[in-house]
Amino acid sequence: MTARAMTVAGIMSGTSADGVDVAIVRILPPHPSRKNRSAAKVGHPDRVSLKLLAHEAFPYSRALRRAVLNAMNAESISTAELARLNWRLGIAYAEAVEETVQRHNIKLDLVGCHGQTLYHQARAEAYAGRRFALTWQLGEAQAIAERIGVPVVSNFRPADMLAGGQGAPLVPLLDYVLFANNKRGRVLQNIGGIANLTAIPAGAGPEKLIAFDTGPGNMVIDWLAQELFDKSFDRNGGVAARGEVIEPVLKVALGDRYFKLAPPRTAGREQFGKSYAADLLNKCRKLSKRGEDSLATATALTAESIAISYEQFAMPMMEGKPVDYVVSGGGARNRTLMQMLAARLEPLGCTMRRTEEFGLPAEAKEAAAFALLAWQTWHRLPGNVPAATGASRPVILGQVTFV
Numbered sequence: 001m002t003a004r005a006m007t008v009a010g011i012m013s014g015t016s017a018d019g020v021d022v023a024i025v026r027i028l029p030p031h032p033s034r035k036n037r038s039a040a041k042v043g044h045p046d047r048v049s050l051k052l053l054a055h056e057a058f059p060y061s062r063a064l065r066r067a068v069l070n071a072m073n074a075e076s077i078s079t080a081e082l083a084r085l086n087w088r089l090g091i092a093y094a095e096a097v098e099e100t101v102q103r104h105n106i107k108l109d110l111v112g113c114h115g116q117t118l119y120h121q122a123r124a125e126a127y128a129g130r131r132f133a134l135t136w137q138l139g140e141a142q143a144i145a146e147r148i149g150v151p152v153v154s155n156f157r158p159a160d161m162l163a164g165g166q167g168a169p170l171v172p173l174l175d176y177v178l179f180a181n182n183k184r185g186r187v188l189q190n191i192g193g194i195a196n197l198t199a200i201p202a203g204a205g206p207e208k209l210i211a212f213d214t215g216p217g218n219m220v221i222d223w224l225a226q227e228l229f230d231k232s233f234d235r236n237g238g239v240a241a242r243g244e245v246i247e248p249v250l251k252v253a254l255g256d257r258y259f260k261l262a263p264p265r266t267a268g269r270e271q272f273g274k275s276y277a278a279d280l281l282n283k284c285r286k287l288s289k290r291g292e293d294s295l296a297t298a299t300a301l302t303a304e305s306i307a308i309s310y311e312q313f314a315m316p317m318m319e320g321k322p323v324d325y326v327v328s329g330g331g332a333r334n335r336t337l338m339q340m341l342a343a344r345l346e347p348l349g350c351t352m353r354r355t356e357e358f359g360l361p362a363e364a365k366e367a368a369a370f371a372l373l374a375w376q377t378w379h380r381l382p383g384n385v386p387a388a389t390g391a392s393r394p395v396i397l398g399q400v401t402f403v
Contacts, residue, residue, distance in 0.1 A: 001379050001380055003029035003048075003379045003381075004029065004379075005026065005027065005028045005029065006026075006027055006109040006110055006375055006378070007024065007025070007026050007027075007053065007106060007107065007108055007109050007110075008024070008025055008027055008108070008109060008110045008111070008112060008371040008372075008374055008375050009022055009023070009024045009097050009100065009101070009108050009110075009111045009112070009148075009371060010022070010023045010024075010025065010111075010112045010113075010114075010366075010367040010368050010369065010370040010371030010372070010373075010374065011093050011096065011097060011111065011112065011113040011114060011139075011144075011367060011370065012114050012366040012367040012369075012370055013060075013089075013093075013114065013115070013116045013139075014117075014192040014193050014194075014366065015117060015192060015193030015194050015219060015268055015269060016192055016193035016217075016218050016219060016222060016330065017060065017065055017068045017069055017072065017116070017193070018059060018060060018065065018222075018232070018233075018330075019057060019058050019059035019060045019065075020057070020058045020060070020092060020093060020096045021055070021056075021057050021058075021363055021364065021366065021367040022054075022055065022056050022057075022058070022096050022097055022100045022367055023052060023054070023055045023364040023365075023367035023368040023371055024052075024053045024054040024055070024100060024101070024104065024106055024108070024371070025050050025051060025052055025053060025368050025371045025372070026050070026051045026053055027048055027049070027050055027371070027372060027375045028048060028049040028050075029048055030047050030048055030049070047177055048177055048372070048375070050174075050177065050178065050368065050372065052359065052360055052361075052364060052368065053104065053106055054100055054103070054104040054106060055100075055361055055363065055364035055367070056096070056099065056100040056103065057363055058092075058095075058096040058099070060092070064088060064089075064092060067081075067085055067088070068085070068089075068116055071085055071118055071138075072118055072119075072269050072273070073269070073273065073274050082118075082138070085138055086138045086139065086140050087140045087143065089115070089116050089138050089139040089140070090139050090140030090141065090142070090143030090144060091140075091143050093113055093139050093143070093144050094143050094144045094146075094147035094148060095147075097111060097144065097147075097148050098147060098148060101148070108148060108150050109150060110150055110151055110152075110153065110374050110375065110378055111144055111145070111148060111150060111151070111152045111153070111374065112152075112153045112154075112156075112370040112371050112372075112373055112374025112375075112377075112398075113139055113141060113144060113152055113153070113154045113370065114137060114154075114156060114366075114370045115137030115138055115139035115154055115155070116137060116138045116139055117135070117136070117137050117268065118136050118137070118138055119134070119135070119136045119268075119270070120134075120135045120136075120157075120167065120168070120266065120268045120270065121133055121134050121135070121270065122135075122161075122166035122167060122168070122265070122266040123166075133161050133166070133167070134161070135157045135158060135161060135167045137154075137155065137157065139154065141154040141155075141399075141401040142401050144401075145401045145402065145403050146403070149403055150403065151378070151400055151401060151402050151403060152374075152400070152401045153373070153374035153377045153378065153398045153399070153400050153401075154398060154399060154401065155398055155399045156170060156370065156373055156377075156383070156397040156398040157170065157397070159384070159395045159396065159397045159398070160384040160389050160391050160395060160397060162395075163384075163386075163391040163392050163393055163395045164390065164391050164392040165264070165384060165386065165389030165390045165391030165392075166264050166265070166266045166389050166390055167266070167389065168196075168213065168266040168389065169196050169198070169211045169212065169213065169266070169388055169389070170369065170370075170373060170383065170384065170389070170397070171188075171190065171196070171198065171211070171365070171366060171369040172198045172206070172209060172211040172385045172388040173206070173369070173372060173373065173376070173383055173384075173385055174365070174368060174369035174372050174373075175188040175198040175200065175209070175211070176198075176200060176206045176209060176385070177372065178358065178360065179200060179326065179358065180200050180204065180206075181200075181202060181203075181324075182202060182203045183202055183203075183321070183322075184202055184321065184322045184323065184324055185199070185200065185201050185202045185317075185318040185321045185322065185323040185324070186199075186200045186323070186324050186326060187199045187200075187310065187314055187323060187324070187325045187326065187350070188200075188326050188328070188355075189214075189306060189325060189326065189327045189328070190217075190327075190328050190329040190365065190366065191217040191218060191302070191306075191327065191328070191329040191330065191331025191332060191334075191337070192217050192218060192329045192330060192331070192366070193216075193217055193218055193219040193222075193269075194213050194215070194216065194217050194219060194267050194268060194272065195213065195214045195215060195216065195217035195302060195305070195306055195329075195331065196211065196212065196213045196214060196217075197211065197212065197214055197306070197309065197310065197314065198210075198211040198388065199211070199310075199313070199314035199317055199318075201317045201318055201319065201321070202318070202319075202321040202322075206385050206387065207385075207386075207387050208317075208387065209385065209387055209388065210263050210264075210313060210314065210317065210387060210388065211263070211264075211385065211387075211388035211389075212263035212264050212265045212266070212309070212313070212388070213265060213266045213267040214305050214306045214309040214310075215256075215258060215259060215267060215271075215272065215301075215302070215305035215306070215309070216267075216272040216276075216298075216301060216302055216305065217302055217329065217330075217331050218233065218302075218329075218330050218331050218334070219269070219272050219273065219277070220272055220276065220277045220280060220298045220301065220302070221233070221234055221240075221295065221298045221299055221302065221334070221337075222234075223274060223277035223278075224277060224280075224281060224291075224294055224295050224298050225239065225295060227277075227278075227281065228281075228291035228294060228295065229291060229295075233330075234295055234299070234334065234336075236333065236334065236335045236336070237299060237334040237335045237336025237337050237338075237339075238335075238336075239291070239292055239295050240292065240295045240296040240298075240299040240334075240336045240337075241296075241335070241336045242292045242296075243290060243291075243292030243293040243294070243295055243296030243297075244288075244292075244293050244296055245293070245296050245297050245300040246284050246287050246288055246293055246294070246296075246297045248287065249280070249283045249284050249287060249297050250297055250300050250301060250304065252283065253280060253283075253297075253301050254301070254304060254305065254308070258271055259305055259308060259309070262313070263313055263388075264388060264389055264390035277298070280294075280297070280298060280301070281294055284297055296336075299334070299336055299337050299340065300340060302331065302337060303337055303340035303341045303344060304340075304344070306341060306344075307341065307344035307345055307348075310325075310345065310348070310350075311348065315348060318349075320349075322349070322351070323349055323350045323351065324350075324351050324353050325341075325345055325350040325351065325352050325353065326353045326354065326355055326357075326358070327341070327352065327353070327354060327355070327362070328354070328355040328360075328362035328363075328365045328366075329362060329363070329365070329366070330363070332354060332355075332362045333362075338352070373397055373398065374398070376396070376397070377396055377397055377398045377400065378400070380396055381396065382394030382395050382396055382397070383395075383396065383397040383398075384397060
């Protein structure tokens with residue numbers, strides 16, 4: 001299939017379960033004269049062109065967020081409840097895209113929908129007589145296709161997992177397309193519910209990058225903010241700024257086996273969800289009764305786990321070249337977290353930057369990534385980066401739902 005220019009909406013709802021981001025981008029295929037052989041080796045087109053046309057954020061209603069969180073944290077749940085949630089999310093995604101299109105008067109060709117992850121098990125475990133890895137994202141794609149009137153690509157992660165990968169991270173293709181630089185190393189750090197990074201050495205092709213989940217992003221911070229202060233999140237890190245980090249608790253937390261795993265590695269609520277956050281809070285309360293100290297400790301855990309991950313696995317790849325450390329996601333708005341990160345990373349030779357400096361709002365990045373992946377799938381091009389996911393080969397991701 002000959003690649004063509006398309007206007008694509010990407011839909012993302014992350015592990016924080018706080019709402020839906022919609023990014024609409026215009027994607028142009030690469031010019032034939034700008035082929036990069038290192039990119040071609042893994043089956044990706046070299047440097048498609050992306051232009052952000054619109055971005056909107058839609059918070060979940062209180063009822064829908066409660067339903068999503070209950071499903072994520074439930075030890076058991078009815079089939080009826082899961083079926084209803086699947087359709088309800090599809091309706092929410094369709095409404096978000098429709099409103100974005102109407103606000104900006106844009107005509108779409110395609111939609112890419114990540115869906116809401118309910119469960120992600122990156123490594124094989126035994127079940128009913130077989131060992132396998134698995135992932136599950138909810139959100140009825142047909143509800144989107146019917147309402148918007150264009151095809152929808154969804155269910156992106158299974159193809160990579162069945163090729164031996166962990167199904168994540170899938171944003172590195174966008175990272176490479178937008179940020180790879182011949183003279184400067186780039187680290188793209190997203191801080192959503194889970195934090196993840198993509199490290200691209202100066203002049204490297206996509207087969208030389210690494211990408212993995214560093215650990216908790218906003219997930220533990222948000223849970224403590226809700227539990228201690230009845231806030232859905234710590235706005236600007238204001239509460240944590242009034243606290244002091246409980247160093248013994250932080251030290252024990254950083255000893256978690258997850259932080260010792262070499263990439264590729266992925267994480268979710270299975271590792272850093274409600275039970276993990278509750279255990280951290282119990283440890284904090286044994287040494288300090290101040291909720292501000294507990295929140296400061298959770299914030300430091302995110303910052304320190306990111307910095308350690310960079311030091312261990314990404315920094316050696318940079319070979320002394322200048323490094324731009326580009327932060328996106330909701331955590332980029334947490335001033336206290338960003339100050340902690342800068343204090344750790346700047347002495348290591350990193351220049352802290354935001355995706356806005358490159359023409360892409362931090363909150364739009366993951367949604368834009370799934371717009372690009374949908375474009376790849378539509379043109380029967382692979383969307384995974386095996387160096388990031390651990391897959392044995394590049395594969396075409398997702399399933400297409402037609403109108």
